[in-house]
Amino acid sequence: MTVEQVNSYQELPTQAPTVWSRTVELTIINFIGSIPRPLGTLLRRLAYRSIFARMGRRVYIQAGVELLGARSMEVGDDIKILRDVRLEIRHPNSLLRIGDRVCLDRGVDIRATGSDCLIEISHDSYLGPYVCMAGPGHIKIGKNCQIASHTGIYANNHREYGLSREGIEIQDDCWIGSGVRILDGVTIGKGSVIGAGAVVTKNIPPYSIAVGVPAKVIKLSKGGVA
Template structure:
């Protein structure tokens, strides 16, 4: 199934969004406080039932461990047989935005997915059978699309934004950001500690070596290593 899902959503003003978010956040806190800490197996069953009341969509057989933090849960959609392990944080607190986890996605311990911005209109899509390793960070506010059957190793950073810094007379935080977006196509493997910067597309079937910093597009079926990452081989030639 293609992960180019329909992301239709009503356009809220910032004031409307903030009003709705306060009510939604109160519900999230109540639900997570009541059942978020309960150990397995009882906690797994209760979270599967109770989190349906705050998430936008939940598929079959959701598995969630303890210590998971959700913000903007009503903008988070989860497919079938998804696994979310301990201490994961998913934050969709941005107007007119959405986070989508496809069927059989696994978020390992400490994964952080965050879309915090007042500008809004940003999305994260993670395709079916994709695995995100421990303490991986996926951060907007640009659009991020991770394809199907990808392997993302621990401590990887995927950052879909960049700070402007051209004016030395102003603080960097005052100069705004750019957000071009990131695409990681199907069947990619990113090694431990890889960093993917804004505006990059990693082609289908590519392998990125541990510790690499990806600053430009990687063609399909490439093997890339280094800082900045450069292609050293093609998998179809091997």
């Protein structure tokens, strides 16, 4: 785990939400979550500020977005969250942090079902339709990453000794093709490209092109180190 991840982890919330705050969250989402645009967009932009841990400016949330545990979610500026997205943080000491200018396309599913889990999506990144991300391990998506549709990022795995939660990091400027699977314990280095349908089981060096099942590096661009 990097120093930056440790520092972020230390910022995880420790206070459980009250029954009242959960009731307010469910009430607001049930009454406003399904209202179509443009009225629904405006109402969600105003009302959801009271249920998110932090909500930036110019946040666009379409109808049909499902939220569970919004008190453990931080959302930056200029965010787009499209229809049928599901964001679920079950434990109060876990956190979903979304940076500025991030787009979660239709059907994205992000879940942290365990405790002490940090899922972070940094500035200017895009998650395509039906991307799935799940803890309980930490997941960090770097800046300016493009993750194509139906990709699965799973920060847990069944090992001989039980369930692992080593975490996953996708560093800045990565392109992840459609249908890729990224398994627990993997770091994908800066500027890398992962071909469609690949299964990433081991670390990928920076500025690499990797394809296949399991994914293997087939090319290193300038600056890459094998």
